[in-house]
Amino acid sequence: MRDAYHEELDAISDNLVEMARFVGSAMGRATTAMLDADLKLAESVIAGDEKVDEMQRDLENSAIALLARQQPVATDLRIVVTSLRMSADLERCGDLAQHVAKVARLRFPDSAVPRDLTATILEMGQLAQRLMAKATEVLITKDVELAMQLEQDDDEMDSLHRTLFSHLLDDRWHHGIETAVDVTLLGRYYERFADHAVSIARRVVYLVTGEHADEFVPEPEATA
Amino acid sequence: MRDAYHEELDAISDNLVEMARFVGSAMGRATTAMLDADLKLAESVIAGDEKVDEMQRDLENSAIALLARQQPVATDLRIVVTSLRMSADLERCGDLAQHVAKVARLRFPDSAVPRDLTATILEMGQLAQRLMAKATEVLITKDVELAMQLEQDDDEMDSLHRTLFSHLLDDRWHHGIETAVDVTLLGRYYERFADHAVSIARRVVYLVTGEHADEFVPEPEATA
Numbered sequence: 001m002r003d004a005y006h007e008e009l010d011a012i013s014d015n016l017v018e019m020a021r022f023v024g025s026a027m028g029r030a031t032t033a034m035l036d037a038d039l040k041l042a043e044s045v046i047a048g049d050e051k052v053d054e055m056q057r058d059l060e061n062s063a064i065a066l067l068a069r070q071q072p073v074a075t076d077l078r079i080v081v082t083s084l085r086m087s088a089d090l091e092r093c094g095d096l097a098q099h100v101a102k103v104a105r106l107r108f109p110d111s112a113v114p115r116d117l118t119a120t121i122l123e124m125g126q127l128a129q130r131l132m133a134k135a136t137e138v139l140i141t142k143d144v145e146l147a148m149q150l151e152q153d154d155d156e157m158d159s160l161h162r163t164l165f166s167h168l169l170d171d172r173w174h175h176g177i178e179t180a181v182d183v184t185l186l187g188r189y190y191e192r193f194a195d196h197a198v199s200i201a202r203r204v205v206y207l208v209t210g211e212h213a214d215e216f217v218p219e220p221e222a223t224a
Numbered sequence: 225m226r227d228a229y230h231e232e233l234d235a236i237s238d239n240l241v242e243m244a245r246f247v248g249s250a251m252g253r254a255t256t257a258m259l260d261a262d263l264k265l266a267e268s269v270i271a272g273d274e275k276v277d278e279m280q281r282d283l284e285n286s287a288i289a290l291l292a293r294q295q296p297v298a299t300d301l302r303i304v305v306t307s308l309r310m311s312a313d314l315e316r317c318g319d320l321a322q323h324v325a326k327v328a329r330l331r332f333p334d335s336a337v338p339r340d341l342t343a344t345i346l347e348m349g350q351l352a353q354r355l356m357a358k359a360t361e362v363l364i365t366k367d368v369e370l371a372m373q374l375e376q377d378d379d380e381m382d383s384l385h386r387t388l389f390s391h392l393l394d395d396r397w398h399h400g401i402e403t404a405v406d407v408t409l410l411g412r413y414y415e416r417f418a419d420h421a422v423s424i425a426r427r428v429v430y431l432v433t434g435e436h437a438d439e440f441v442p443e444p445e446a447t448a
Contacts, residue, residue: 081287180408
């Protein structure tokens with residue numbers, strides 16, 4: 001019985017990892033679709049979000065079935081409940097990738113992003129994807145040090161977001177209101193995506209250490 | 225034992241209702257703070273969000289304690305898991321009210337909203353508050369018909385959102401980029417707030433009927 005139980009618990013964890021990989025890739029492809037004005041790629045990201053929703057429903061049903069059948073307590077219970085929360089984060093990340101792809105589709109055959117912002121948006125998209133790749137690794141390894149890295153990556157995202165705003169609010173902005181609206185929303189989508197990745201890493205830290213990430217002070221490293 | 229159990233289950237439900245009331249009120253006050261450029265009110269909404277986060281943590285801990293001690297199955301288990309999801313929705317609504325209040329604070333002593341958009345933003349703010357009031361009632365009464373009403377209210381929100389965009393993208397827009405950015409984000413905050421209220425109502429429909437709201441077709445009413 002214990003064996004089936006741990007298999008079920010592992011299956012939930014595997015599903016989370018699969019979801020995280022999927023949405024990280026979706027955000028990468030959505031960014032490419034937007035910068036290259038690639039309609040076909042945008043459409044595939046938009047259609048792919050159904051798969052994320054399905055994964056989330058499956059994960060929720062597995063978690064409820066496990067709770068009902070195995071009635072875990074203590075840490076195992078917390079793992080299952082936390083997995084539910086993380087799957088909601090990931091489902092939302094899928095939506096955000098879809099939103100980016102929809103902006104790409106809406107502006108096709110143009111790119112929604114003017115040339116002087118391409119570099120910043122590309123960096124935001126890549127950073128978002130990197131944050132999710134790290135969150136995925138944290139899910140697999142439960143590496144608390146790596147989880148803490150995501151906080152710094154998120155600071156970098158905030159800094160890119162500020163760069164974006166300084167472009168928008170510069171007197172020399174000449175791309176008009178429509179592009180300003182697109183860029184404002186895109187900035188928000190990447191920022192939220194990053195927040196969810198950070199939130200996943202923080203939940204792992206809490207599961208491992210019993211402390212919230214903002215309270216957690218890592219042991220000072222021995223000087224080499 | 226069963227009595228303590230149902231008391232715990234009721235307490236979780238009461239906490240959800242309290243959270244929903246709190247965030248509905250917060251969004252109302254944030255909108256007022258923004259339209260009236262009322263800094264003190266904005267500050268109080270911003271400070272109040274900590275209370276929402278605290279309520280959410282308490283609810284999560286109560287739910288986990290209940291799962292561990294009482295090991296509910298079937299419907300009761302689904303209620304507890306769904307409550308966890310709804311508390312996350314409500315926590316996010318608190319954040320969104322805080323975001324609106326922060327825009328108000330940032331633009332003080334001006335109002336972030338130009339006069340020709342005041343009516344639309346006021347309507348969005350009021351509709352957001354009404355949606356949350358209805359979601360709260362749905363939480364209390366489990367009224368499926370009322371829950372379905374939120375879908376229509378959400379269509380109204382989408383329509384207001386389109387109105388906002390048509391103002392933004394009108395050639396006669398003369399409020400500059402900064403205001404366009406503010407208005408874009410504000411529109412997004414109200415829309416997301418509404419989405420969360422709808423999502424809460426849908427989860428109640430699912431708990432009551434076992435069907436997802438989009439699959440649920442209410443019985444045709446007898447013609448009077």
